[in-house]
Amino acid sequence: MSNLRPESMQRITTKALADAFIAEQIEVLRNKIGDKKVLLALSGGVDSSVCAALLIKAVGSKLVCVHVNHGLLRKGEPEQVIEVFRNQMKANLVYVDAVDRFLDKLAGVSDPETKRKIIGAEFIRVFEEEARKLDGISFLGQGTIYPDILESEKGVKAHHNVGGLPEDLKFELVEPVKLLYKDEVRVVGEALGLPKNMVYRQPFPGPGLGVRCLGAITRDRLEMVRESDAILREEFANAGLEGKVWQYFTIVPELRSTGIENGNRTYAYPVIIRAVNTRDAMTATIEEIPYSLLNKIVMRITGEVKGVNRVVYDLTPKPCGTIEWE
Amino acid sequence: MSNLRPESMQRITTKALADAFIAEQIEVLRNKIGDKKVLLALSGGVDSSVCAALLIKAVGSKLVCVHVNHGLLRKGEPEQVIEVFRNQMKANLVYVDAVDRFLDKLAGVSDPETKRKIIGAEFIRVFEEEARKLDGISFLGQGTIYPDILESEKGVKAHHNVGGLPEDLKFELVEPVKLLYKDEVRVVGEALGLPKNMVYRQPFPGPGLGVRCLGAITRDRLEMVRESDAILREEFANAGLEGKVWQYFTIVPELRSTGIENGNRTYAYPVIIRAVNTRDAMTATIEEIPYSLLNKIVMRITGEVKGVNRVVYDLTPKPCGTIEWE
16 A cells, blocks of 8 residues: 555545445455554544544454553543444453553643643553553554645655554554545544544643643643533533534633622632634634623533633634644 | 712713713812812722812812823823823823833732732822922822622721822812712713723723732843733634633732743743622622633733743632632
């Protein structure tokens, strides 16, 4: 399989086309892998989930999925990975609870670039440790998709999700969706029986909620990000905005303000709502959320999330703001 | 003049009633003051401005107004005080440029209560110094209004704007508007010929923009507050919201985020917009500013105010937020 998409390749837009692609890939994967073992870092994002589901269909328990919970995932995500892959698809899933390990490493680190580096490096280390525990792994599965390939070709980004492994762990790569565009990955994911909310999941940054808990990450503020994000997603879903708004999430800065509760002064954190629409992620406009919905979200977040006394809405388009704050 | 408003006193709602009140007060003030001198701290707010205008009508240059520019006033305010009182009303106005003095004292001070105390104490000191330069002052004019009296009676707040002066400077008080409600003060102010934007000025906290430049005040962030506030007021006026929305202003926190400008990364401050409506200031709801207007304000603030790359809108009602952030 070359790194360039053949011009003859039809865009996968229907279940029938997806089924044909899946059948073809199962053949290719079985021929390639044979009796050997494949290792895959399963984040729970669309790409790695579709890649995992394809490999499970092709080689079953010869795929070992490693899900690293670094404590920076959205509410319910680790649970869903276990439910879908271990319970429903009967995958060979290693679940690693590395929450304390990551949060301890990140304690007191406020520089965004350093935070990202720590999260990335620690992820490699945890994955490496798990890989060393396993015997006879020959392949490394990766949910690389076609835009990643194109960006790598242009030299924009190195898109090896698990790049940085030591030489003796450089397995041969298996990248079954590397010629697919994002929309095709979703169609294939649906055909593979993955849940809709997993297949149509919003884009989520590699360092997860870590870049939305601004500055030095603390467990209490991280929990505010996770809980407020869950409320925002729930209310957007209730209002029929799920899948219509490109990306929406919450941020908690390292900043408190006065407030009042039952006549007493509070000194607590604001939650920042971000909700944007974009075609190419190079420019973005804000979603004009109706005030009635905003009001409901504000009431729920300030009422249900401990340590929060304000909610603000980020009105900044890209440019001059970026979509994330750090 | 007693401290309690007589039940027989008619609410001043028309120019004719205001003129009658003004004529009566001119008599009272002239009889009380005679050939003596009155000192007044003129902030440029509604109450002290109306008080000053009344005293100018009554005793002319026997009133000495002291306007202390502590660097925390809104854009154009010190200039307007000079224009209206010195140039138009020919008042005896002492203008004190104390900007450096205040900002130097406040440098590095991040605790809100300490900031307020420094601003209050420094104001007394500057005013005292000016008072000592003047000879033969017998009276201290004050723009106390009736709600201030009621709150003092209830023990809620001590409302002596220039309380804290040393014993030897405790002049006899002259408080010509102390039986008036806020709306009456405005009607009287208009009858006295004060500019509408001065008479219908929004409430403004004593420590000024100092509590809207969150944390330790810096000159650059203070300028961001002042410039963004001026843009907000201008755009609200253009949209016909001036006088309709109870209070609106901007805040700049001690917090930066990434952004993008001409393809380059920026790391700059957000401006927080606050716009609330209230009847009694005990509870408040946010103004539902149309997105078309918000968008215009965002474009202007991010385009015109140096050091700003984002704008957010505070969606929090009171409770659980307060109107100001610190």
